[in-house]
Amino acid sequence: MGKNVRISPKAYFLGPVVIGSNCTIEDYAQVIGPTSIGEGTHIEKDVLVRESIVWEKAELMSNSRIEHSLIGEKVVIRKNERVKNTVVIQDNKFNKNFNVLSSDHQSGCLYNGGTDLF
DSSP states (O other), X not given: OOSSOEEOTTOEEESSEEEOTTOEEOTTOEEESSEEEOTTOEEOTTOEEESOEEOTTOEEOTTOEEESOEXXXXXXXXXXXXXXXXXXXXXXXOTTOEEEXXXXXXXXXXXXXXXXXX
């Protein structure tokens, strides 16, 4: 665990889990390993992160679900979004859009938000 990590006593962990410095993990978040949480990431209330890699400075908003996925640096997963078997990286050209590549789909697509990826 990194330095300056704030974890709610109401959060749940099942290892192995690696947490970088300056992370915040709020009430009722569930982190199930193997999972790695990058520096400066904020995991809001009621978020599930399961068997995934979350890079630095990501924001996982309340009630989102991340399973078997890679979440890129500075990516924001919006409230109630579901991400499974997916790579989500921030597009350098369009600050609010994300490239989504999924093992469930034949090819990648440009994702512009919404409540569900699948």
